[in-house]
Amino acid sequence: MELTEQEIGTCVTLAPVGKFNLVSAPPVKARIDALVAGGKVKIVVDLGGVDFIDSSGLGALIGGLKAARQHGGDVRIACAGEQVRAVLKLTNLDRILSPYPTVEEALHDW
């Protein structure tokens, strides 16, 4: 899975592309952990390029969110497509991982 990364001020955006599942989730989770360990705790995951997410993908986001929050930061998600939003809503995970329409809006108060 392709994963592009960009630093915007004190924040970092991660943009995975393709299916976000058992195979592709661990590298994303590992990258978030590495960022948090390096002091970058404000992370936006741009899901615009993700056409499918499963429970492993959700697990990577939740795990990343937990790590970031423990260090005073957060993980936010942006540009989630229809399937991603449907799965977040079904599992009520949108309550703690609410999708922002754009990366800019996710970054607005950081």
Added chain:
Amino acid sequence: MTSITTAPQLADAFAAAGGGERFDRVIRLAQAIFGTPIAALNLVGEDEQHTIAAVGMRTGDRPVEESICQYTVQQAGLMEVPDLRADERFADNPIVAGGPRLRFYAGVPLSGPSGRRVGALCILDLVPRELGPLEHKMLADLGAVVERELAIEAEMYRAGDVQRRLLPAAPPDVPGLEMAGLVRQAREAGGDFYDWQVIPGSPRGRRHDDPATAATHELVQVTLADVMGKGLPASLLASEMRAVLRTHSRYVPLDIAVARTSETTEASLTGNGAFVTLWTGRLDPIDGTLTYVDAGHGLAAIVSERGVRRLAQDHLPLGLPVLDEWKLGMDVLALDEMLVVVSDGVFNVFDDSLDRAMSALQRTAAWAETNRKSVAAVARSILDYADSHGASDDLTAVVVRRNATTA
């Protein structure tokens, strides 16, 4: 594999599980290293020898009497036959006397778990030859690689077998209720499970030791849960979830059982970066009262040909960094209705569209009603539908119906 006692039975079981790229890879290596036209992985079963991976010959079965490897498995170390035609055991063998007219054989016996020799990794040539000590060592090393793969396969199979035995074998015999549950794991083991248990006591909380309600007012608790992820790691956590929820459910109201399950399993779940979606409900077989907790599962519904009511709440799954307060929802299951709970693997084939999934459920209910289908047939038809529409995840369905005639 639990009833398997002899090496040939074990070989037959391995063969039934099939070959695969991991075996093909070793065979290709063997063929390239030794420069023989043929390399094969043969499992010596009770009646047949199964070639599950091969280069230069077809995979498939042949009678065990024609097997050369049947002699290899009788010895601890490598068997080499420099000229098959000069060995009276093999001179009349169809592949020596006829067919490819093979002359040379070398095979290393392969041990399965507990040391039973189940087959051989062998190389064959059209001309007589002899291997040197280094080549003997290399063939034995390749055999060890295959043995390792066989051991992993046996271990995974056993793990899946244990998990299948942890699922309820048959629904509890409760007058007035018909129940069926079905799981198809995408791999040998997985993170989906369902469960049911009879909870003594009345809905108002009277205990089973209250003589006024003893043995007359049992509730049935139905659970379907999905541990994030797939395979063996998810199945380990699923076993813990099931045991903990069962234990708490026995003694306390449902919402408290879920909260305590969350507390008890928090360390295991967060330590493994996992979460669990869970739907669990208690049904009164006599009046159809259903209390439930939906912890981020979202895929339970009461269905009939008249319509579908989702039994969904806003609660979070278990194992998240934010703890939730799980409150009871309530509904009533009428006599012509079914309670259906499925896993997200079933939901996926509807492109994760609730509207499509719910209207498909309504059609299933109408079909079941018209054709007087059993709850087991309904559960099967739901999984069959998902299977035939490209499901790739674990699939689970539980179906419960009240039965007017015995209620």
